[in-house]
Amino acid sequence: MKIKTKLIISFCIIIFVPSILAIATISAYCNFQSHVIEQTYGIKNADAYSIINSVPLLNRYTALDFEKIKKTIRLSPSKMEDASYLTEINEDLKQKYSYLIVRIGEKISFNGGSENEKILSELPGYGENSSRHGVDKYIDRDDEILVKQVDFKLDSGEKCTAYIVTSFDATGQEIRQFIVWGIICVVIILLLTAVMMIVWIYRSMITPIQKLRVAAENIKEGNLDFALDTQGDDEIGELCTTFEQMRQRLKDNAEEKLSNEKENRALISNIAHDLKTPITAVKGYSEGIMDGVANTPEKLDKYIRTIYNKANEMDTLINELTLYSKIDTNRIPYDFAKLNVAAYFKDCVEEIGLDLEAKGIALSYFNYATPDTQIIADPEQLRRVINNIIGNSVKYMNKTEKFINIRIKDVGDFIQVEIEDNGRGIAQKDLPYIFDRFYRTDASRNSATGGSGIGLSIVKKIIEDHGGKIWATSKEDSGTTMYFVIRKYQEVTANEQNTDR
CATH class of the missing domain: 1.10.287.130 (Signal transduction histidine kinase, dimerisation/phosphotransfer (DHp) domain)
Structure with missing residues (x-):
């Protein structure tokens, strides 16, 4: 996963996961609170706004009691002077963190629970309630209260007012607890999200960087014998x-x-x-x-x-x-030319034959290629190849009757040269390495078979630079055969040139 994609995913996780979890948590808590309110106060279907906002919730706490008082006033206003009746209503209101106050004229005739003279003095008078439902909110410096007010007249025509007063102090504790728990849940969600993101980013980014730092330290110290884990496609x-x-x-x-x-x-x-x-x-x-x-x-x-x-x-x-x-720096000078195979190798054999005859070595030459076969090669360097191979054969001759056979064969697009001797041969364990630089099967380096050990490596380099290939077969005490191939020269006709174009 690319870093850009990880950043996009991280952004989405940071934005949406906390939001979704917070909404789900708040929704679950609101449902729980609604259930508690219904069991405690008998208020059904309390919505989230009512739970968070105390005013509508407190208003619903005493809604039934308020309607009961209004009905009593409408049917029998005189009962509002009955202390036992008012006490009964007040007992019900106390269970809802509320109490009843009745004012007849300018005098408080019933006080169900307020001992705060300021609250009593600030209660609205007859006809002063501004709410169409008879609900006003009063804020005192020490207390916050909700007042429900209903005005009525006695049979004597005297003006009276009944108040249901609900204190925020008692109910606000539940609201504050809800807010605190909501904040705690949101903080926990944010922390969990942050931890998840840190772990993910650390494992996907910081850990590989740490490995790179350790690897760089190893390289700085000169230690290259380690392997760096390269998992991941970012x-x-x-x-x-x-x-x-x-x-x-x-x-x-x-x-x-x-x-x-x-x-x-x-x-x-x-x-x-x-x-x-x-x-x-x-x-x-x-x-x-x-x-x-x-x-x-x-x-x-x-x-x-x-x-x-x-x-x-x-x-x-x-x-x-x-x-x-020159080989080591790839600076061998080549002068390629078109050579007739039959003529070129005949000259080489004649030149080599004189030296071999003087050393008592029989030389046989066989050309199986057509007389007009041609190759592209550097004549001097190709002669060096032949001389090095034959010189190597002569060096390790150990038979009484010595011979070297040279065969030229046509093998399709190549000319194959075979140089066979009946020397002491090469062990199978040494055969794969004879073209390596400085490799010698004669570890003693005696004067009879001395040499730099680079002759065959030079031969291999020259043949490969000609686009060919060299190899050998050998059997100990029987002899060795060297093979190399050189690509043939082929004329390109005008029709072939046009086809290529």
Whole structure:
């Protein structure tokens, strides 16, 4: 869920949930209060406004008593002078937090409960009630009262007034309790809503941020060996995913850097080891010449040829090192050209054949491709591939009768070159790694099979840069076959060009 969506939901929850719960709570409490009022005072169907507003509610408390007094006045006004009758009515009113007062002329003839002279003095006189229902509200500094007033005349014609006085102090307690409970309910609802929102936001936002902070601390300390939980599809989840990808990339780069440093150290060590042998030989034979050990023309010629061969070995190692540095920075210079397969490989075989013949190795060449087959390749670099593979084969020859077979095959869109030897072969455990940089199956690095360990990795890089592929099969004590494929050159006709357009 996106953060924008969460904010919208949070806004709706904050606005609507408390409102709905508050309305539901108040409605339930009003129904409860209405039920209590009905049981206590006999007032049915008391609405929420009557419960909250004391005036209409108090007015309904004594409505029946007021109608009874008015009926008595209408039928027999003289009963309003009967103290026992008035006391009976007053007892009923006391149960409703009210009392009766009767004034005859200017004199209070019956006082059912008021001891406040100010209230008695402020009661409206005959004909002074302003309410059409005979109801007035009076506010005293110590008391708030509701007065119901009915005016009448005795048989003697004397003006009289009957008052039903209801005190807010008694009934207001219930109203205040209702308001307090309403406020408490609203506060509880708001607190619960706030807690829900805080927990939700904390779990969905703060917790991932805390994880990001811990992850950043780990990276700052150089610790990349951890995994960041990337659950969630919101912006923070996407940030966590990106952060985890960054951590993995940093870890891969760090591991690659360590691996490169290890390989570079291995290269330096290998080159130093492999250069030491020919340099030692050059130095030794040179000293032999200077000391006069080579005192015959034959010995002198042998010493000079040995020095020359060792210098060639060093030159080869240095060239490989130079080429390796270009491979490492992807700066191998290529000069691609269209080559006829039959002519190109025939020249290569003739050149290689002379060297192999001198070393007592038989070379067989088979071309199964058509004479007009062509490829696009760099002739110099492709020759380097062939020379490196054959040089590797020669290095590990251990048979009395030695041979190398070169086969050229047409395999659809590619030309496949196979170079087979009958050397000592490669163990199956080593076969997957022979094209890795600095990998050598001969861990001892003796002078007979020395080398930088980057020859086949250079071969693989060149073939892949030509859009091809290289692999090998081998069997120990039987020999090895190297395979590589180069894409054929195909003419594009005018019709094909128009079709492509």
